[in-house]
Amino acid sequence: MVKANQSINPRVGVIGAGKVGSTLAQRIAEKDLADVVLLDVIEGMPQGIALDLMEARGVEHHDRQLIGSNNYADLVGCNIVVITAGKPRTPGMSREELIEINAKIVKSAVKEAVKHCPEAIFILVTNPLDVMTYLAWKVSGLDPSRVMGMAGVLDSARFETFISLELGCSIADIQTLVLGGHGDLMVPLPRFSTVRGIPITELMETETIDRLVDRTRKGGAEIVQLMKTGSAYYAPASSVCLMVEAVLHNQSRFMPVAGYLQGQYGLNDIYMGVPCKLGYKGIEQILELPLEKSEIAALRESAEVVRKGLEMVESLVGFD
């Protein structure tokens, strides 16, 4: 059996071996990106999933190592740590209702992880995303460029899906941008969403765009409602994997990421979805777009929800 600290390959720690975490481990290994340490509080479960994924290697043709663990010390040497630990919502719940249960989990997971791999880049997934990313940054003591959250890639991918279904065209030509907090007030930007460079505002009626924007905003809830017992995980895992690849391969790719704002878009001391350049140092640049007044107002409204969540986290678990 391979020991956790024997590899010289890139290594990604995934904390939380549930739906998102285990699917992400599979994506990372099968795309041949890195070895994976899959960690959970449930004994035997991450070990079983890691072994199952190892046994698929001969068929999938890769040599990546997958290690299941209940011990944070096994994260030694990880280049990236992804936090998926925590509860998903069930029908009727908002993401904010997860704060009480998930803040404790994220705080302790990040504190433990950073002790063993202080050099890692941290990517948060646990909801409510922007609030948990801020909490993770605070308790990690790391530079904000090295702590980020995944949501905008997923929300943009959903918007792209709905546009491609509406226009009956390939998704390959569609690129969208969804900014703001990962909640009902997220900010899809039709002006910056294109099909082969053509803004969708040139291709669809306003009412159609509004309908697709609304479906995007409620994209997570639509799946929660259908699944009944949990939330989306295939598209979320693919979205995190894209960020992992951008960092590991130092790709300098622009994508919407929950990054720490220090005055950009008129917002300060908050994590929220903005266009970021990702490379091996983490967030290398935050791009400030020339937004219209209504778009800025929508971003600020979205930020208010995040701030309320931060107040709640501070009173529940604190940021120390």
Ligand SMILES: NC(=O)C1=CN([C@@H]2O[C@H](COP(=O)(O)OP(=O)(O)OC[C@H]3O[C@@H](n4cnc5c(N)ncnc54)[C@H](O)[C@@H]3O)[C@@H](O)[C@H]2O)C=CC1
């Ligand atoms: N940012 C985004 O766009 C998305 C966020 N999410 C969020 O990701 C989180 C995980 O979702 P799923 O994987 O579907 O849930 P899940 O319930 O399948 O998995 C969560 C795992 O976390 C583990 N866990 C709990 N406490 C832990 C701790 N202290 N240390 C290590 N592991 C711990 C649980 O044992 C469980 O295996 C949820 O909060 C969900 O809302 C899910 C999809 C998209």
Ligand SMILES: O=C([O-])CC(=O)C(=O)O
């Ligand atoms: O909806 C949820 O709770 C999970 C999530 O964040 C998403 O799928 O966008």
